[in-house]
Amino acid sequence: MQTVIKGRSMPEALYKKNGKYTRIRAVDVHPKMKESTTFYCIKCKVQVTHSQGKKSEQSKPYFRRFQNTPHLTNCKYASRKTLQEYEREVGTLENLHYGVKTPLLLQQQDKDEENTKGSNDEQKAPSSIEKHPSEIVINPKKRHKKHLLTVDDLFYELSDIEDHSDISLKSKLKDRIYGKIYYSYSQYIEIINNYKNGSLKDYFFVSGKMNINEFITLKDPLKSYAELYGKNTSIRLKIYPYTDKINKELRNLTYRTRENHKKYEFIGLLASLRKIITEGDKTIIELDIFEFDTDQYRYN
Numbered sequence: 397m398q399t400v401i402k403g404r405s406m407p408e409a410l411y412k413k414n415g416k417y418t419r420i421r422a423v424d425v426h427p428k429m430k431e432s433t434t435f436y437c438i439k440c441k442v443q444v445t446h447s448q449g450k451k452s453e454q455s456k457p458y459f460r461r462f463q464n465t466p467h468l469t470n471c472k473y474a475s476r477k478t479l480q481e482y483e484r485e486v487g488t489l490e491n492l493h494y495g496v497k498t499p500l501l502l503q504q505q506d507k508d509e510e511n512t513k514g515s516n517d518e519q520k521a522p523s524s525i526e527k528h529p530s531e532i533v534i535n536p537k538k539r540h541k542k543h544l545l546t547v548d549d550l551f552y553e554l555s556d557i558e559d560h561s562d563i564s565l566k567s568k569l570k571d572r573i574y575g576k577i578y579y580s581y582s583q584y585i586e587i588i589n590n591y592k593n594g595s596l597k598d599y600f601f602v603s604g605k606m607n608i609n610e611f612i613t614l615k616d617p618l619k620s621y622a623e624l625y626g627k628n629t630s631i632r633l634k635i636y637p638y639t640d641k642i643n644k645e646l647r648n649l650t651y652r653t654r655e656n657h658k659k660y661e662f663i664g665l666l667a668s669l670r671k672i673i674t675e676g677d678k679t680i681i682e683l684d685i686f687e688f689d690t691d692q693y694r695y696n
């Protein structure tokens with residue numbers, strides 16, 4: 397079986413300008429610049445290369461893995477299975493369903509706790525280590541679940557689905573994501589509905605708008621939350637960063653958004669429910685958030 401080595405395409409990369417790493421979008425790279433510049437992965441900083449994309453496939457320019465230079469293991473751009481590869485392997489996408497993995501942050505915490513307990517059980521099976529794709533045999537007739545780990549995984553998967561040519565399959569796969577493991581900007585009501593009927597997952601994805609003035613509420617350690625805005629104004633989302641680091645990153649995001657002369661940034665987050673409360677005619681959904689990201693696969 398063919399091994400996937402190409403890694404994922406990246407809409408952005410870094411290059412060095414006056415000795416400093418500077419972000420650039422693949423669509424903004426001029427042919428001249430391409431020849432004289434070395435580009436680096438925005439996450440793990442290994443060298444990457446610019447590709448014009450195939451005009452026949454109407455693909456936009458992107459960055460991809462540089463020859464013999466894989467991304468570092470933890471990099472989100474390390475190779476991952478695309479729908480096309482899955483389909484080639486299994487024969488069908490009909491039975492593909494989606495789940496959400498425990499956030500990395502909590503997985504790490506569990507590990508740390510185990511370590512401090514002084515567990516000597518070194519022979520324990522490394523259950524969290526994933527098998528190489530070629531070792532997994534999938535029965536095409538059986539329901540198969542793909543667990544998404546990060547917000548970027550989600551956005552990537554959605555763009556991958558969007559690119560699929562089979563329209564009915566496309567909507568089938570989207571139905572298995574929207575309102576099930578992912579609540580988009582216009583679907584906050586579904587969080588409440590699913591909570592009521594007991595189908596809300598322990599961890600799920602949410603997206604919405606984060607305004608630039610949210611750094612004010614994030615600054616206060618006593619009520620360190622930000623609001624995320626969706627379409628329905630009678631439902632308000634309060635998001636509580638799980639760690640100080642996430643808090644800081646969120647504040648940085650608001651600064652960057654302001655620098656770019658924008659009023660808000662559209663973000664996705666990985667969350668779990670704290671509680672749902674009613675205040676007057678408004679419903680407030682409180683969420684712990686473990687990670688957030690912007691959608692790098694959608695161009696405006």
Ligand SMILES: [Zn+2]
Binds near residue numbers: 472
């Ligand atoms: Zn990388």
